[in-house]
Amino acid sequence: MSKTLVLLSGGQDSTTCLFWAIKEFSSVEAISFDYGQRHHIELDSAKTIAKEAGVTQTVLPINTFNALGGNALTDQINVNNKMESNKLPNTFVPGRNLIFLSFAAAYAYQKEIRNLIAGMNQTDYSGYPDCRIESINAIQNAINLAMDYNITIHTPLMFKSKAEIWRLSHDIGCIDIVKKYSHSCYNGVKGGCNYCNACILREKGFKEFEKSFIP
Amino acid sequence: MSKTLVLLSGGQDSTTCLFWAIKEFSSVEAISFDYGQRHHIELDSAKTIAKEAGVTQTVLPINTFNALGGNALTDQINVNNKMESNKLPNTFVPGRNLIFLSFAAAYAYQKEIRNLIAGMNQTDYSGYPDCRIESINAIQNAINLAMDYNITIHTPLMFKSKAEIWRLSHDIGCIDIVKKYSHSCYNGVKGGCNYCNACILREKGFKEFEKSFIP
Numbered sequence: 249m250s251k252t253l254v255l256l257s258g259g260q261d262s263t264t265c266l267f268w269a270i271k272e273f274s275s276v277e278a279i280s281f282d283y284g285q286r287h288h289i290e291l292d293s294a295k296t297i298a299k300e301a302g303v304t305q306t307v308l309p310i311n312t313f314n315a316l317g318g319n320a321l322t323d324q325i326n327v328n329n330k331m332e333s334n335k336l337p338n339t340f341v342p343g344r345n346l347i348f349l350s351f352a353a354a355y356a357y358q359k360e361i362r363n364l365i366a367g368m369n370q371t372d373y374s375g376y377p378d379c380r381i382e383s384i385n386a387i388q389n390a391i392n393l394a395m396d397y398n399i400t401i402h403t404p405l406m407f408k409s410k411a412e413i414w415r416l417s418h419d420i421g422c423i424d425i426v427k428k429y430s431h432s433c434y435n436g437v438k439g440g441c442n443y444c445n446a447c448i449l450r451e452k453g454f455k456e457f458e459k460s461f462i463p
Numbered sequence: 464m465s466k467t468l469v470l471l472s473g474g475q476d477s478t479t480c481l482f483w484a485i486k487e488f489s490s491v492e493a494i495s496f497d498y499g500q501r502h503h504i505e506l507d508s509a510k511t512i513a514k515e516a517g518v519t520q521t522v523l524p525i526n527t528f529n530a531l532g533g534n535a536l537t538d539q540i541n542v543n544n545k546m547e548s549n550k551l552p553n554t555f556v557p558g559r560n561l562i563f564l565s566f567a568a569a570y571a572y573q574k575e576i577r578n579l580i581a582g583m584n585q586t587d588y589s590g591y592p593d594c595r596i597e598s599i600n601a602i603q604n605a606i607n608l609a610m611d612y613n614i615t616i617h618t619p620l621m622f623k624s625k626a627e628i629w630r631l632s633h634d635i636g637c638i639d640i641v642k643k644y645s646h647s648c649y650n651g652v653k654g655g656c657n658y659c660n661a662c663i664l665r666e667k668g669f670k671e672f673e674k675s676f677i678p
Contacts, residue, residue: 311526312566318573336611343569346609347562351527354558358533377611390605394561396549396592 251275252363252402253356255348256305258294260450261367261405263430264413266301267422268404269365277361278305279352283344284314286321287436296429308351313341320434327434327444336375337445339434345378346387353391353399362399369405369413372453374445381406410453411460418461466490467578467617468571470563471520473509475665476582476620478645479628481516482637483619484580492576493520494567498559499529501536502651511644523566528556535649542649542659551590552660554649560593561602568606568614577614584620584628587668589660596621625668626675633676 254266256278269276278301280294291307298305317323320338332338345368352364368379377383381403388401405413417423434444441447469481471493484491493516495509506522513520532538535553547553560583567579583594592598596618603616620628632638649659656662 308530309526311524315523316566316569316573334612341569342572342610342612343565343606346565346605347569350558350561350565351531354531354556354562357557358531378609380608383605383608386601386605386608390561390598390601391558393595393598393601394593395557396551397557 250363251359251361252277252365253352253359253361254278254303254365255352255367256280256294256298257367258290258292258297258430259367259432259446260410260417260426260430261369261413262294263297263426264417264420264422265365265367265404266297266303267420267425268416269402270301270303271420273363276301276303278303279355280305280307281310281348281351282307283310283312284322286327287431287434289436289438290431293429293431297425300425300429306355308355310347310351312347313344316342318342329443329445329448331375336377339374339445340376343378345376345383349384349387349401350391353395353397356399357395357397364399364401366401366403367405368403369408371408371412372410372449374449409456410449411456414454414457415461418457465578466574466576467492467580468567468574468576469493469518469580470567470582471495471509471513472582473505473507473512473645474582474647474661475625475632475641475645476584476628477509478512478641479632479635479637480580480582480619481512481518482635482640483631485516485518486635488578491516491518493518494570495520495522496525496563496566497522498525498527499537501542502646502649504651504653505646508644508646512640515640515644521570523570525562525566527562528559531557533557544658544660544663546590551592554589554660555591558593560591560598564599564602564616565606568610568612571614572610572612579614579616581616581618582620583618584623586623586627587625587664589664624671625664626671629669629672630676633672 313322528537
């Protein structure tokens with residue numbers, strides 16, 4: 249009953265979740281998605297991090313988001329931090345977390361895994377509606393009914409700020425791995441472009457963590 | 464507000480839904496999924512039917528179900544009608560309708576479409592949990608929260624038997640197209656294998672319809 253599957257993008261949040269899961273559960277594996285993302289380089293990070301953590305990683309392809317297009321992560325549109333007419337940044341991929349969690353659940357169903365761990369958080373985030381707790385709860389309910397199979401989605405970072413996520417990674421002893429290997433930048437620049445929202449939130453959080461931690 | 468998107472597999476139910484939608488809504492288009500299904504031939508039917516109906520059809524690829532495998536529709540496993548240990552036939556693809564509706568919603572989001580029409584029904588069906596009204600309602604809720612965009616999923620066939628679905632297609636004047644072009648057989652046999660559940664339910668329903676309609 250304690251088999252768990254971590255959604256591992258290779259970013260700061262999911263990397264922290266992976267090491268959190270290893271502390272909390274007896275059996276952990278990771279799943280990543282090759283969905284034609286602009287920052288495809290994050291998959292190299294995910295692979296390295298899974299290896300460092302000593303867990304099995306499965307990479308599933310999804311060729312549908314590129315076919316849909318219409319956003320800066322899966323289409324030929326430049327990343328910008330402005331709000332679009334829908335009041336979201338143009339890096340919002342409609343349905344992404346819903347579909348990632350659904351495919352992860354389909355994989356879990358086959359392997360008799362009952363726990364999914366995912367790094368969504370609604371405190372310092374980019375405004376994506378699929379990161380909110382209400383959305384995650386609704387997705388869990390939809391999965392459980394549609395598959396007639398009970399799965400719990402754990403989101404240990406949901407109410408943490410980015411600074412608190414850095415603090416958690418320090419406390420559970422994975423901060424060096426997060427700093428060294430995780431990739432957040434939407435533009436796919438190794439080490440960060442320092443421009444996109446993902447880079448800005450990561451760096452801002454780290455500075456706050458340092459300030460609060462070392463007075 | 465009356466723009467609609469019909470999930471068109473090319474089978475009896477979705478074909479009937481397409482013509483129902485054309486009667487009920489002013490603007491209709493269709494979406495189909497090329498997901499590596501054993502009965503890939505249904506996509507030829509869907510294309511012909513969309514053309515006959517005079518609606519635009521979009522075909523989205525999904526290469527993930529083949530990668531997941533584990534069932535008779537997207538893996539090298541023979542279709543049988545026995546119940547597996549999970550009390551479902553081996554044609555159950557975990558997450559399929561959840562993911563189809565999510566991708567359809569992502570497409571609808573981009574096109575400012577607020578209505579999805581889908582052919583799921585829970586009366587004469589194969590026992591798939593993602594065809595039940597509870598599942599559809601939960602999926603609608605998950606989509607609306609995860610995308611922060613209100614979409615209504617209409618399932619006009621939900622409580623109809625297969626005989627009643629044949630009757631509906633007669634009443635709205637599409638029965639000849641359903642009979643001539645729609646494809647139901649899981650084994651991909653043109654005209655039906657007469658063995659798989661899809662063939663059996665279709666044929667049984669048609670006989671009941673004929674009997675009730677022509678005394």
